[in-house]
Amino acid sequence: MTKHEKILLTIECLILLLLLVRCFRPETHVLSLEGGAMTEMMEQEDGSILYEGESFSLKPGVYRVEMRSNVRDEQKIYVEINCERSGYQALRGNGVNVYPNQKYSSFEIFVTDKIEDAYVTCALYGGREELLGQIDIYRTAAGSRVLFTIVLFCFLAFDILMKFRRRALLGKISRKTQIVCFSLAVGVLLSCFPYFTDYFSFGADTIFHLQRIECLKNTLLLNFDFPVRVQNTWIYGHGYMVSVFYGDLFLMFPALLRLIGFPIVTAYKIFVFAVMALTAVITYVSLQRCVKNEKAALFGALIYLLAPYRLYNFYNRGAVGEYLAMTFMPLVCCGMYLLLSEETDSEHYKNYKWYMVGGMSAILQSHLLSTEMTAFFVAIVCLAAWRRVFRKETFIQLLQAVGLVAALNCWLWLPMLCMLRTGEFMVSNVFESQIQQIGIWFARLVQWVPNSGTTHLGIKSADAIQIGVAATLILMLYGVLRWKKEIGKTKRELLLLLGLTLLSVVMSTKYFPWDMLAQIPGVRFFATSLQFPTRLMAPATVFSSWFAAFFILQLEEEKREQLAKGVFAFFLALAVFAGMYQVNSISSRSVASYFYTAENTGTISVGNGEYLIDGTWVRDYFYHDPVAEDGLVWSDYEKKGTDISIIVRNTTPTDKCLDVPLIGYPGYMAVGESGLKEPYIASERGEHEDLRVVIPAGYEGTISISYEGPLIFKVSELISAVSLCLLFVRMAWKGRKACQKK
Amino acid sequence: MLQKIKGFHLFPSDDRNKKQVLFCLTLITFLASLPQLCGYIGSGEKLARYLQHIEMIKEGITNGQFYILMEPMQGAGYADTVFCCNILFFVQALLRVLGVSVTAGYSIYCIMLNVLTTWIAWYCFGKIFQSNSVGLVCSALYTLSIPRIYRLVVAGAVEEVSALMFLPFIVYGLYCVLLEEQEKKRNGAPWVSLVVGYTGLIQTHLLTYEITLCITVLICLLCVRKLFCRSAFPQLLKGICAAAGLSMWYCIPLVDSYLRNGRLSHDAIQGNGLFITQVLYQFWGLASKGVKGDSGMMAANPDGVGFVLFFGLVVFAAMWFQGYFLSQEEGCVRLAKISCVFGFVLLCMTLRNFPWDRIQRLNCLSSVLVGELKSPDRLLGWALTFLVTVFGFCLWYFRNREGYFYWIGIGLAIFTVIFGSMSLMESLITGESSGIVYDLEAWRTVDGAEASFCIFDGPWYWVTGEIITVGTVLGIGIRWWRKRRKKA
Structure with missing residues (x-):
């Protein structure tokens, strides 16, 4: 390495270090807006009522908008952050729908230039301000992480080019x-x-794959699963077993970019x-x-x-x-x-x-x-x-x-x-019987342009x-x-x-x-x-x-x-x-879409729904709380992706069932408190194939539900892990032997 | 006689060469003039204002006032000529005085522009690269470039196209004065190119002149050592002073009026920038004519340099990067390096990703400078000139070393002309919104139906009202006209 290269490398490392420090700064709370503080603006053509909040300023960065609401059946809210006067595309974000029974929602917006007069708008369908709860806006460190990543890649590209140039000038390339x-x-x-x-x-299929990337990122973030089997935020939080049938390995790269904050x-x-x-x-x-x-x-x-x-x-x-x-x-x-x-x-x-x-x-x-x-x-x-x-x-x-x-x-x-x-999935039945008619004509082959x-x-x-x-x-x-x-x-x-x-x-x-x-x-x-x-x-x-x-x-x-x-x-x-x-x-x-906020697409872009349980359709699903049989009382319900924690009390002398808002894929486990008779996952499913947990008679305590996968999944992962380890050992051994031979 | 002007040979001395060059130049001019040979003119955003301007000059001449400073619009007066000089408009105004229709006069003027642009580009680039064939290729790429076709045929921005004509003079002049090797100095006065170039720019399109001035200053800074040597600085000074002197008749009233009544623009321009895809787009014949809107490329104007010219830039940059020019100090090489950097930077500045809004907010001066630009694609003229220079250099370089790549370059140039420019022109000619205009009072389209563009809904049409005293209410003139029409 020449002297100039060392100096350059040192400067690059210093800059990256400075940027890296900014990546770990905590989130800052920017704004809290109560639903009651929003002003009713007007009734719109589609029957919704538009509410607008006070204006506030935003610095460049990535913001997370959280909303708590009281949306019931037949009601909906469309939330958006807007601004009046700002630089070109200073605010990059899309609105998000809040669906019935969805108590909590969160989405991201991206600000590339200082905005003086941003404001929140909510279009309420089927209700008035009683639907609105509270809106909080936080400035995350994602912007710093994005900047760090961009600068890192720029430096890498520059160094590689300089190295390439040097080798070319020396005649080595x-x-x-x-x-x-x-x-x-x-x-x-x-x-x-x-x-x-x-x-x-x-x-045609982009939205499905974008949602795969987004849900993969959410699953990695919320549930720390690897390999991912059921992606959590699909279908109103019910989860979708797409990762079992469609390899996700290469989508880890864009998911990682999403985790960084792009x-x-x-x-x-x-x-x-x-x-x-x-x-x-x-x-x-x-x-x-x-x-x-x-x-x-x-x-x-x-x-x-x-x-x-x-x-x-x-x-x-x-x-x-x-x-x-x-x-x-x-x-x-x-x-x-x-x-x-x-x-x-x-x-x-x-x-x-x-x-x-x-x-x-x-x-x-x-x-x-x-x-x-x-x-x-x-x-x-x-x-x-x-x-x-x-x-x-x-x-x-x-x-x-x-x-x-x-x-x-x-x-x-x-x-x-x-x-x-198992034959339980729709994918077993979606094979086209007649595909010949969908083939191309010979003339298409000689379409020169x-x-x-x-x-x-x-x-x-x-x-x-x-x-x-x-x-x-x-x-x-x-x-x-x-x-x-x-x-x-x-x-x-x-x-x-x-x-x-x-x-x-x-x-x-x-x-x-x-x-x-x-x-x-x-x-x-x-x-x-x-x-x-x-x-x-x-x-x-x-x-x-x-x-x-x-x-x-x-x-x-x-x-x-x-x-x-x-x-x-x-x-x-x-x-x-x-x-x-x-x-x-x-x-x-191609039609232009200024699309930035992943949550804007919703959760139901499953295409043909091949990986749903046979007999269901995505329209059957909606956000809902656990549904308990008579005599069963639940409280302190917490759902984090496909992980659920809930306190239940069965006061009856018989076992009772609790349906949770998860699709009943094989592989879920229910773990109760030790010392008590264990709750278990029922073989039959609830309404629209929801996961059903059987609560034994007299049970009172916390139940944790999570996706663990059937035993065969663990065995297959073990086989692959062992094979990979043996491969690395063999490569290391061969490499060592080659070095010794040299 | 012209051929004998010292140092300036209009055509090669060799007869056969002369015929070949003449043929090629005629062909290029003919191809560039196809939209003007249809018997009608297309509509354009700025065409109405331009045609009205011609009419006012014509009226002035017929009333015995050869050069009018104030157009007698609606009796209130409009100082268009003070702020927007285009001396070449007199050509068309004279044709109107002689009874030529608006359409024919406009078409003749455009053909004249094409002839001059073709010849000037061939002359300047041919002189720089000491090769007629390279000059012809550069002339074809320049005259038949997509930005030029867009401005002439779609936007009707005749002033800008007139200004584009003079840019090769600036390149040639600066090359001769600052970059050319001492031992290769030609006979003749290189500063004359600068005089013609700067004078032409001031008196056709002031904004292009301002951009040129900035670029000249930057190039002088880059060549500061050469600038202060014995021969370069006097040449440059002569060029600038002569241009200033020849333009004094226009500049002094302009500066005076600006100081008294000037209203400078502070409008944001970043949203008017181009997409990267738009700049590199090659087959505009596929796309619609487009109006500026927020529908991405579907509604984008055909306003980019095209992939092939950019590819030439990339090839040169790759060769430079890999050290091909390490031991070469020829003037052409230095010119190509400067053109590569400037061309790339200017292309970036035409994009909507370029942070114009942030630059505008820095201070008052930057706000005015950016606001007066109106649209980042104004920089495309110079970007195009630099890219053509780089492409010409690549041809020159390969011609002397690797004939295989030289012929590939020629092939690419022919390709871009045929499949880029000509396909765009064909789609524009066969598109909608065309009309034949005989005079202001009566007009009709080719088929007799009402024209789809209503520029002559009344005799007066203001664009943005920028050339008007601060505080004037624009609506007054229109209300007055409506009253008049009702009475009739």
């Missing part, structure tokens, strides 16, 4: 590598283009940027390992990064699970290629399975349906290359990979399977569900060159990739006989669980971009330098043009 880094950075920035605004545009939309945008960057790096590195040619790897990586279907998943659908899974599919391709193509006695042969393990684990943690598709195509590849698969070492490595994936991810798939087997689109079906205003004009034309060019014998004999991997691309593309169309396959027992589950065949565009995109890379490689190996250069330049320009067009189209056709 080749010019080709510099161009690769630059190109990938531009590709990432281009693919994040629609989010370079100060507003947000929702995709607004939900900012956290999501940062998450999207991180996923794009990770995709670029993973795809390039995976391709580079296989083709061993920087130009070809860069070509394939950029075509994949700017693929229309990928961008469609990000912006049109907001399909977080699917685009996360697409990030890791190249790893699986890399692992399979290296295991099948390299010689088994090569030095690093036993390390190649880790690409498979890492890729498949990440895909499993991201999206279950993508895992199905990946496993399906891995099976096809194994069938196609069966001679190689059945080499002793290869077979052992593949088995080890499967075993490692199973062991390391046991904590996710075993509980999921157990819950699915990928518009943002507004519809999944048909051609007019169609979404960009395709592998991309560049990838399509490369396939056609290859066909023409091969037919005219302009290029030599095709390598096996190129043929295989071509076959897989064509197969997955055809399977995504409405011409593939999905409905017929659905009639075959055993195949039906896989044929219908996909929900729509267009999901197969994900593997099609991966295969086509890999085909493009290997095509360039073949041209270079045949010494067709000019043709390789021409193909590289032309098709890359085409891919960038199409990508630029698509992101421009998405930007100009």
Whole structure:
């Protein structure tokens, strides 16, 4: 480290230290407003009555607004913080609904510039000021934490850039590598283009995933659960078992940003940027390992990064699970290629399975349906290359990979399977019976200019569900060159990739006989669980971009330098043009939402409600207190997420039931006071499948209810933990051995 | 004769080159003038005021008053010419005196602007980079740029477009005076470019001149060592003094009126800034014409430099960062570095994320300076000029070293012209709100129906009333006009 670098580092550390101290300052109470102190302003068109509080000033920072209210059935309050005169978007926050029986609510607002005249407004539905309780506003330390994080990342980025520059100037980073880094950075920035605004545009599923992030954050904060199984604030506080069926591991990152204090939309945008960057790096590195040619790897990586279907998943659908899974599919391709193509006695042969393990684990943690598709195509590849698969070492490595994936991810798939087997959940019954009609027309594949689109079906205003004009034309060019014998004999991997691309593309169309396959027992589950065949565009995109890379490689190996250069330049320009067009189209056709306050979305954006108990619907739920049978008296009721503490007294000679406002998922535990007959969770559930606790006759004391999970959950977590520990021990031991050898 | 002016060659001396250059310049002008060749004019926020201004100058000329300081609007008088000079308006006013219709006169004026902008940009950038091809590419990128098309065709901000014409002169002049290597000094007087540039700016759009002045000061500070050497400072001084002298006829009445009656704006401007997406947006033909509103990109104006120009900036910045120019001290390199930094900073300043409101609250002076800017996108003119300079430098650099990248750059320039600018122009030409205006009293649209833009609902139309004595009630004039109309 040079002297200048040391000085710079010292200054950076000092600044960070100063900012870190501010992160721990306590909350300060800014304002207390009694409901009675608010002035009735006017009756609005929708029948609500608007009340307004006195004005107050706010300094820049993050504020928490708490409201205590007396809202009963058929009543509602809409609370909002407004300001009259302020700088541009100085106050960033949205209003929040307070629902019937919701005694306490809290939400955040973000102030970026000093505001002199902020005020609270409450729109009351079905009542007057008696609904209002008290409003308290607190200034939190979240603003300081956000500032610290931003400054930390800026310093890190600056230091990395300076280090990179120094190494480049010293010649330690080749010019080709510099161009690769630059190109990938531009590709990432281009693919994040629609989010370079100060507003947000929702995709079809975005709100569901934003709520997952928010509830994950609340569960980590309130209940300290890890791994999270039931996310607490969903569905009017009843909880939702989404984490069992939908891996949350990668959502920990945006949840952590929320914990730090970033607004939900900012956290999501940062998450999207991180996923794009990770995709670029993973795809390039995976391709580079296989083709061993920087130009070809860069070509394939950029075509994949700017693929229309990928961008469609990000912006049109907001399909977080699917685009996360697409990030890791190249790893699986890399692992399979290296295991099948390299010689088994090569030095690093036993390390190649880790690409498979890492890729498949990440895909499993991201999206279950993508895992199905990946496993399906891995099976096809194994069938196609069966001679190689059945080499002793290869077979052992593949088995080890499967075993490692199973062991390391046991904590996710075993509980999921157990819950699915119960048949109690709606997800068991939501499989579409006829998915063939939802496939795409062939004409969509040759839609050269990928518009943002507004519809999944048909051609007019169609979404960009395709592998991309560049990838399509490369396939056609290859066909023409091969037919005219302009290029030599095709390598096996190129043929295989071509076959897989064509197969997955055809399977995504409405011409593939999905409905017929659905009639075959055993195949039906896989044929219908996909929900729509267009999901197969994900593997099609991966295969086509890999085909493009290997095509360039073949041209270079045949010494067709000019043709390789021409193909590289032309098709890359085409891919960038199409990508630029698509992101421009998405930007100009997306509705702008100035959305900052996560609580504004409510708690019931569950989509189809796949993880509810079968027979219920989200509209059945509402905020309510525990419901006790006659003879049962309760008091001191406290609910913190999915943890409940309540004092009950059963004065009758028989056992009585108490229904608590939690969905009756398997795994809840009720713990009473020691020395008394224990209360327990009933096997039957209460109204709209609420959790039912049986209070023994004569019981008097505190009961604590919390989600612990069935025993099988604990076993699966233990298996995964032990596997991970053994893995770390083995890596440490191998590392030590390698050091000793050196 | 013009070709023989010392140091100034209008066209290359070689015949073949001359034909190629002429052809390209004509093509660029033709493409830029397509909206003016449709037989009608589109509506624009500022078009009405501009056309009225021309009418007043025309009336003044026909009444024997060649240069009017006070427009006789409604008998009350309106001192538009004092505060908003545009000497080039006289061209159109003279055409009106000769009987040319409002539409035709406006179109001829716009075509004239396009011709001059194309030629000036080619000349200046070609001289800087010593290459006709680079000059032509820069000219195409500059003349057919999205901000320029937006201002000319959508907003009707003719003064700003007139001012844009002179910016390359400033770049060329400052380059010759401050940055060019001593041994490469050309024949001729580089300060003449500065005179033409500054004079043109003062007498077309004062706000652009103020911005230019700030930029000049900053560049001088950056090149302070060079500034005080024997040749640079006198050249610069000559340029500034000559420009001041030539503009005295306008500046003195302006300053006098401001000191007596001036009302300076303190309006907040941050909300008028652009989105990052808007600045880098390339395919404006996709988007609607847009009016400023709070609906994000759906309602955004086509007012950004585009991704390709920004990409040129990024490429240069990456090369600079990786040390490609460590051992190079050519004037072009220094110009490109300055243009890169200034271009990037100015682009950031056009965004709504830039803390204009906070800067405005610092003190009274900053409040006035920011308020007078009216909208951050006023800085886009200079941002565009700097970005085109950087792009031109990249072409020049690769042309001499790596032909492959040079041709990629040419391809990108053609791409941005065709798919960015031309697609925007096509969508604007085929869009709504167009009209043929013969004179103020009678007007109709192409198809005979009432025009959708009612700028001539009455003969007088004030924009924001900024050029009016403090304390005047704006409504008086309108009430007077309504009375008059009723009587008729």
